[in-house]
Amino acid sequence: MYQKKELSYSLDALEPWISKPTLYYQNKFYREAIRKLNQLLQVDRPLEQIVQNIDSYPIKIRGELLFYSGRILNHELYFDSMSPNKKNRPVGMLAKAIQKQYGSYSQFLEEFKKVAHTLVGSGYTFVTVDNNHHLNIVNMPNEETPYLYGFVPIMAFDLWEHSYFLTYQDRINEYIDAFFEVIDYEKINQRYEKIIL
Numbered sequence: 384m385y386q387k388k389e390l391s392y393s394l395d396a397l398e399p400w401i402s403k404p405t406l407y408y409q410n411k412f413y414r415e416a417i418r419k420l421n422q423l424l425q426v427d428r429p430l431e432q433i434v435q436n437i438d439s440y441p442i443k444i445r446g447e448l449l450f451y452s453g454r455i456l457n458h459e460l461y462f463d464s465m466s467p468n469k470k471n472r473p474v475g476m477l478a479k480a481i482q483k484q485y486g487s488y489s490q491f492l493e494e495f496k497k498v499a500h501t502l503v504g505s506g507y508t509f510v511t512v513d514n515n516h517h518l519n520i521v522n523m524p525n526e527e528t529p530y531l532y533g534f535v536p537i538m539a540f541d542l543w544e545h546s547y548f549l550t551y552q553d554r555i556n557e558y559i560d561a562f563f564e565v566i567d568y569e570k571i572n573q574r575y576e577k578i579i580l
């Protein structure tokens with residue numbers, strides 16, 4: 384049975400950037416995905432492994448299995464990419480990688496925004512790490528996860544309408560800026576260093 388992970392901050396901790404009602408619904412969708420996944424399957428391995436070995440599951444359940452596993456993984460990573468701790472400047476090896484690959488933090492941000500704006504429909508923009516320890520900024524539709532393609536995501540940015548509509552309606556630029564106010568680079572860097580060191 385897959386167990387819910389508790390948020391490390393309260394639902395109103397990211398106000399005014401990410402509102403309490405928005406996080407309430409995010410958390411509700413996350414919990415519902417866990418309920419559905421547990422109905423579908425006796426979960427006995429990490430969800431990343433389910434996604435990476437999707438071919439070993441009956442064809443009839445693969446679509447739902449990918450969707451709910453992805454929805455859980457993506458929301459956990461999204462929640463864990465933010466905090467009220469004001470750690471919104473890159474640190475550690477991640478800061479060095481950003482500098483090396485993008486030239487500066489502001490150029491990285493510019494690239495992130497550019498990619499996020501090219502997402503069509505619902506989905507996410509991720510920062511992923513590949514086998515060469517390279518950072519990539521990639522969009523994935525719906526609840527697809529980079530694990531499906533051999534990448535490890537270290538940061539997730541939810542771009543489903545439910546993630547911004549209550550506060551920002553169609554002003555996606557404002558939502559992106561808000562996310563980068565509450566982003567927690569310490570946690571993202573910990574994931575990066577765990578992969579590369």
Ligand SMILES: [Fe+2]
Pocket residue numbers: 409412458541543545546
């Ligand atoms: Fe979401």
